[in-house]
Amino acid sequence: MSHADPTGIPRAAAAAPAVGKKDAARLAATAWARYLDLRDRLRPLREADRDVEWSDREQRLRDGLAPYWDATPESIADLRECGKVVSGVRRSQYKGERAALLQAQLDKDLERLLDKGDASLLQDEPPVLGGFGFASLGKRYNEDTLRYFRVLSLLQDAALLEDCRRQPRRTIWEVAGNWGGLAFQFHSACPQAAYLMTGPAELLLVSSVYLGTLFPDARLRVWEPARPDAFWHAWDEVDFAFAPESAVPALAPPGLLLTLDLGALDQMTPARADAHVRRAHELECRYVFSVCAPGQPDPAQATAVEPVLDRWYWRHPVSTAAGLAKRLALGPARRGAVDRTYRLSWRRLLA
Amino acid sequence: MTTSPRVVLGMPAYNRPETLPRTLESLFSQTCLDFALVIVDDLPSPEVAAVVDRYRSIFPRLHYEANTTRLGMVANWRKVFERARALYPSAPYFAWVSDHDLWHARWLEELVAVLDAEPGVVLAYPENLRMLPHRSEIARKEFETAGVTSRAERMRRSSRFMLAGNMIYGLVRAEALAAAGVFRAVVTPDRQVLLALSLFGQVRQVPEVLWYREILRGFDIDRQRSVFFPQGAPFYVYLPSHLQHWGVLTWDFAIRGRGRPAFGRLAGAWYAAIQLANAVVRQLVLPKSGWRRALGLRAADPSPEGD
Numbered sequence: 001m002s003h004a005d006p007t008g009i010p011r012a013a014a015a016a017p018a019v020g021k022k023d024a025a026r027l028a029a030t031a032w033a034r035y036l037d038l039r040d041r042l043r044p045l046r047e048a049d050r051d052v053e054w055s056d057r058e059q060r061l062r063d064g065l066a067p068y069w070d071a072t073p074e075s076i077a078d079l080r081e082c083g084k085v086v087s088g089v090r091r092s093q094y095k096g097e098r099a100a101l102l103q104a105q106l107d108k109d110l111e112r113l114l115d116k117g118d119a120s121l122l123q124d125e126p127p128v129l130g131g132f133g134f135a136s137l138g139k140r141y142n143e144d145t146l147r148y149f150r151v152l153s154l155l156q157d158a159a160l161l162e163d164c165r166r167q168p169r170r171t172i173w174e175v176a177g178n179w180g181g182l183a184f185q186f187h188s189a190c191p192q193a194a195y196l197m198t199g200p201a202e203l204l205l206v207s208s209v210y211l212g213t214l215f216p217d218a219r220l221r222v223w224e225p226a227r228p229d230a231f232w233h234a235w236d237e238v239d240f241a242f243a244p245e246s247a248v249p250a251l252a253p254p255g256l257l258l259t260l261d262l263g264a265l266d267q268m269t270p271a272r273a274d275a276h277v278r279r280a281h282e283l284e285c286r287y288v289f290s291v292c293a294p295g296q297p298d299p300a301q302a303t304a305v306e307p308v309l310d311r312w313y314w315r316h317p318v319s320t321a322a323g324l325a326k327r328l329a330l331g332p333a334r335r336g337a338v339d340r341t342y343r344l345s346w347r348r349l350l351a
Numbered sequence: 352m353t354t355s356p357r358v359v360l361g362m363p364a365y366n367r368p369e370t371l372p373r374t375l376e377s378l379f380s381q382t383c384l385d386f387a388l389v390i391v392d393d394l395p396s397p398e399v400a401a402v403v404d405r406y407r408s409i410f411p412r413l414h415y416e417a418n419t420t421r422l423g424m425v426a427n428w429r430k431v432f433e434r435a436r437a438l439y440p441s442a443p444y445f446a447w448v449s450d451h452d453l454w455h456a457r458w459l460e461e462l463v464a465v466l467d468a469e470p471g472v473v474l475a476y477p478e479n480l481r482m483l484p485h486r487s488e489i490a491r492k493e494f495e496t497a498g499v500t501s502r503a504e505r506m507r508r509s510s511r512f513m514l515a516g517n518m519i520y521g522l523v524r525a526e527a528l529a530a531a532g533v534f535r536a537v538v539t540p541d542r543q544v545l546l547a548l549s550l551f552g553q554v555r556q557v558p559e560v561l562w563y564r565e566i567l568r569g570f571d572i573d574r575q576r577s578v579f580f581p582q583g584a585p586f587y588v589y590l591p592s593h594l595q596h597w598g599v600l601t602w603d604f605a606i607r608g609r610g611r612p613a614f615g616r617l618a619g620a621w622y623a624a625i626q627l628a629n630a631v632v633r634q635l636v637l638p639k640s641g642w643r644r645a646l647g648l649r650a651a652d653p654s655p656e657g658d
Contacts, residue, residue, distance in 0.1 A: 158560065159455050159457065159560050162457075162559065163457065314376065316453065316563070317482050346377065346453075347380065348376060349376045349380065
């Protein structure tokens with residue numbers, strides 16, 4: 001398969017197809033209004049988390065996103081730019097001559113992922129808020145898109161997505177929920193489930209604005225430090241909920257089925273990681289799905305999470321078909337790395 | 352007075368104390384808990400007994416029985432079923448479970464739903480994930496006879512295409528399994544009983560991965576003979592397996608007439624003949640068939656026993 005035309009220019013434009021001018025303006029206005037509202041509601045969470053001992057990587061992330069507390073309408077209209085701080089996926093990688101090389105690599109990954117996974121689970125990178133990526137095989141995607149699709153495919157292989165669609169309504173908890181990309185894909189696949197995110201307020205800000213813009217009818221709820229109990233009131237009316245890390249010991253979402261961690265636990269101290277996993281266990285969350293950060297596995301960082309998981313959950317095999325087994329990180333794979341890359345864990349009854 | 356559960360799970364245990372806790376927890380975490388678990392241990396040890404004791408508190412319908420003499424795999428599988436029937440004679444459904452596999456929490460719920468909804472189905476089983484020594488993978492292999500009302504056609508399809516190792520841990524109607532003869536003293540007894548079962552109803556595959564199957568080694572018929580018959584293998588188990596299966600089917604249904612009232616002796620002989628003819632064809636075309644192995648045309652593969 002050719003990935004570039006004879007001139008060497010990538011077949012697809014680096015930026016996702018633009019929406020119409022009118023629509024773009026309308027979406028930008030929606031995003032800005034969402035932002036203003038959510039910023040005011042999320043600001044107090046920074047104070048609520050003042051005692052959290054962030055790791056250096058987490059602090060760098062917070063610092064990188066701090067400008068969003070004083071964003072302009074233009075920067076919110078280009079919110080996907082924040083991805084470079086959160087996941088390291090930069091729009092600039094999708095432009096210029098070197099993009100052809102990246103596209104060649106990602107096209108192969110896409111092909112393999114589609115070969116093994118359910119294509120209907122793959123949501124295109126939305127062309128709003130500065131969305132970007134390549135267009136191949138009828139899909140518009142970037143590295144994050146593939147990574148989240150891989151997570152959904154693994155969850156589907158583990159027969160968990162079907163669980164998430166069932167009644168009574170389930171809650172999914174994403175620990176330190178990145179820029180909202182996984183939540184977007186997950187909600188598209190399982191709109192029935194409530195999606196709870198905890199983590200640094202800066203991440204919650206960009207995630208909530210992104211999700212609130214993409215799903216204008218979605219019902220968003222933000223933790224109020226002064227009224228923590230109100231957070232759980234009428235939970236059936238919540239699509240996305242956002243709480244600070246300091247709220248973790250008090251989390252009480254009804255029907256918690258699955259806890260998702262895309263490399264966040266790896267960055268925490270063992271005590272903080274344990275607090276998260278222990279709380280999931282206390283809440284009778286059946287499954288914890290944990291993935292190393294891009295660029296992992298690095299045993300020095302990954303080992304902190306495994307003992308924590310093993311204390312409360314049974315680590316469990318995931319479908320790691322040859323070739324795709326180690327591809328989630330879309331980085332170099334090593335023999336034996338699979339267990340450190342994906343960890344699907346089932347709740348222990350006798351912990 | 353306690354009511355009988357609808358399902359009895361029978362676990363023929365054999366010295367896996369290291370895997371047993373996780374296995375038991377995957378069973379006790381089922382969304383459908385309307386079952387009893389009967390464990391018959393063919394190599395009792397204090398370690399296994401201790402594991403079982405730990406779980407009695409959270410699952411009272413747990414029965415454990417240690418064999419005083421080793422029975423071997425075939426006899427122990429039979430005993431598990433017989434104990435299950437004796438303890439819970441009115442439970443309509445039964446499944447064998449191993450002491451090392453894992454089950455998705457919805458496994459039992461989904462399979463019970465199939466048998467409840469489809470009276471013509473005698474066995475329901477899910478897709479599985481194979482837990483190999485160094486990796487795990489989903490090997491999608493489809494086989495079902497749902498909707499096939501002709502016994503002869505079900506026997507033909509089963510003889511040619513059935514994957515016994517994937518099906519034997521499915522949920523069965525206990526009455527049908529008893530009529531089919533449970534496990535017999537032959538090699539690949541799972542295949543034999545599933546062939547017999549095909550005469551009593553249809554098979555439905557649930558298209559979800561709800562069973563995690565440990566596979567430590569490939570199929571080895573010599574090992575089967577030693578594991579199945581620890582007191583010494585009878586002479587006939589050195590015959591080709593399809594001949595052994597044909598012999599049992601003929602004995603049960605053509606001579607003893609065990610298919611009645613559903614079908615008579617003549618029909619039983621016909622079904623056994625269908626099995627033999629199709630099993631011969633299967634043996635000729637199967638990539639991992641005995642003759643290929645004997646001629647060295649097939650390298651060892653990790654395909655599990657019974658497949």
